[in-house]
Amino acid sequence: MKPFTILGYSANDEVFCPGCLRATTGLAPSDVDYNGRPILPLYAADSSVQEECCTYCGVSLLELRLVGDAERARSAPELHVEKTRHRGRQPALRFDRKPPANILRDLKDAGWRWDPAAGLWWWPKGAPVPVPPSLGLPLPRLGIAARAPIVRKRALVAASA
Ligand SMILES: [Zn+2]
Known part of the structure; x- marks a missing residue:
């Protein structure tokens, strides 16, 4: 109080x-x-x-x-947050309303950016994505992104010829 x-x-x-x-x-x-x-x-x-x-x-x-x-x-209804993508690319967080001051501070301190047009907080850099613990979201998976298989076109062409 x-x-x-x-x-x-x-x-x-x-x-x-x-x-x-x-x-x-x-x-x-x-x-x-x-x-x-x-x-x-x-x-x-x-x-x-x-x-x-x-x-x-x-x-x-x-x-x-x-x-x-x-x-x-x-x-007071619980703050709802979901993970999404900023312009289909960067990790982003969508809140159902303006988060309390402590969460806004955590987001800014961690380097998240606010996009008023999209209504999203988004992460401008690469992994790892620092999701503030104050959000209570499950931690991001630390798996390494799978690379697309390398297609050796020349070999394929040679094999089919
Ligand atoms: Zn009284």
Whole structure:
């Protein structure tokens, strides 16, 4: 949790969870309270705030936030990525949406390039292809690419003649 995460509000000399502030006072965080004073956000970094409970519903402000965060994390659909080819040639990765910052950083650090027209991250060099572990993709196979068989045309011509 970030230090400036707002866990609740102080208004009318009482402590509110975000839901009760609106439900019981009709006030928004940017309003002034009934005493004409600004409504104060209660930040997670303040250890005394972490012990506060809402005057109205009695919920612990910290627990309320932790439960909310866990629910958001559960409901966020998993990032989907598939391997593909850039212009039919270079290895590429297609994401179903913009990946989180840590994955973008891993891709850039590894040397992947973004092609906005194709909507792909692609690898401009040869093997090995460094797929960032943060993607959770199976590791690339390290097999050596099979060469096309060498056809000795002259020998064939000689044999058929
Ligand atoms: Zn409440």
